Amino acid sequence: MKPNPATPLSLCLLLLSSPQAALAQQTSPPALLLASEYSQDIPLQGYWVCEKYDGIRAYWNGQQLISRNGLIISLPATLRQQLPSIPIEGELWLGRGQFGALQSLIQQQNPSAEQWQALQFMVFDLPEAAGSYRQRYQRLQQLIEGKPFLQLPTYQPYSNQLALERQLAELSDNGGEGLMLRDPDALYLATRSKALIKYKSYxxxxxxxxxxxxxxxxxxxxxxxxxxxxxxxxxxxxxxxxxxxxxxxxxxxxxxxxxxxxxxxxxxxxxxxxxxxxxxxx
The missing domain is CATH 2.40.50.140 (Nucleic acid-binding proteins)
Structure with a gap:
């Protein structure tokens, strides 16, 4: 059985899945630190814990904002001027349960749309900076000061497995996506690493x-x-x-x-x- 291509919804799906869809320019995908899946054999003592954001991963190279797959994202001037002259990476986020609205906003590539004003760039890291994540995080705190578009994850120290499970359950009950665990002593390596771990109920x-x-x-x-x-x-x-x-x-x-x-x-x-x-x- 095949879908009926004559309906407007089918045409919309075909357009969105087509490489000819009218989106923004493409460039080379950035090399980023990627998270590993949680497993019980990973020692988590000393890790930091924060919410996992259901957004679109993005890399600011100092001149352009680029998605994980190389889409150049056009931003309104009011947001663009808050970005620093050095590379940062993180997640564009509209809030819990708003991934569809965010995806639509990015695809429209319309910097004048009012919805942009609710957007936040959750800044995770400084890809080209030396030192531990603890040191890079301190630098990020200074970098985003007075720039409401740029926000940092709020971390809590890992205490034990039971507390982590309770934290995940509470977050899930409130519409959250899951948790991220971060090794504060790790260097930035643009590869999949246990320095960053996804912890979800699925x-x-x-x-x-x-x-x-x-x-x-x-x-x-x-x-x-x-x-x-x-x-x-x-x-x-x-x-x-x-x-x-x-x-x-x-x-x-x-x-x-x-x-x-x-x-x-x-x-x-x-x-x-x-x-x-x-x-x-x-």
């Missing part, structure tokens, strides 16, 4: 839509599930999380989607995998 990933499965019952003549393939070559279905609209006009074959899951099955596939949103390469 895991997530991206996968390519390769087929559809037929819907049954009330979903007859609609998509029952997306058949997807992840970076490891695993094939599995995403049915949970799809709205009725998305079942009628699903993400196009070949597009990327974001999903969540809870561990792996005995066959090594994502357990309880569920659709979150269509992935846009920002």
């Amino acid at each position: 895991q997530d990933g991206e996968a390519e839509v390769v087929a559809y499965s037929q819907g049954q019952g009330k979903y007859q003549n609609m998509v029952g599930a997306l058949v997807v393939k992840d970076a490891q070559g695993r094939l599995f279905k995403l049915g949970s999380g799809l709205t009725e609209q998305q079942r009628a006009t699903p993400p196009a074959i070949g597009s990327m989607v974001h999903y969540r899951y809870n561990g792996l099955t005995s066959k090594g596939k994502p357990r309880f995998a569920r659709f979150v949103r269509q992935y846009q390469a920002l």
Whole structure:
């Protein structure tokens, strides 16, 4: 079964997933420090803990703001003038549960839009600075002073596993995305590292839509599930999380989607995998 390309929603999905969509200029993706997934064998004593922001990772090179995938982001002059002359990196954030609105704002590339005034740049690090993260964080505190667009994560010291689980549960109850754990003694290395760790009540990933499965019952003549393939070559279905609209006009074959899951099955596939949103390469 295929979606009907004549409907406005289908046309919109095709445009958003097309490389010819009218977005901003592209450049080389920046080299950034990437977080590792939490595992019980990582000693966390001494780590700092903060909220994980559900935003768009961005790198300011001193002249341009660039997304993790190389999209040059146009900013209003009022925000741009608050950025320093040296490289910083972090996450553009509109608030909890606002990723869709943020994604739309970035794609519009309209610096005059009023929504920009609610945007914050959560500044994580100084990629080209020497010293430990503790030292870099102190420098960032001085750098953002008097600049409301630029904000720093608020850290708490890691105490024990039980306290971490309680903190995660409380944050999740309030619509939070998860926690990040940071080694304050680590140098900045532009690679995936245990200096930065994601701690969530679920895991997530991206996968390519390769087929559809037929819907049954009330979903007859609609998509029952997306058949997807992840970076490891695993094939599995995403049915949970799809709205009725998305079942009628699903993400196009070949597009990327974001999903969540809870561990792996005995066959090594994502357990309880569920659709979150269509992935846009920002």
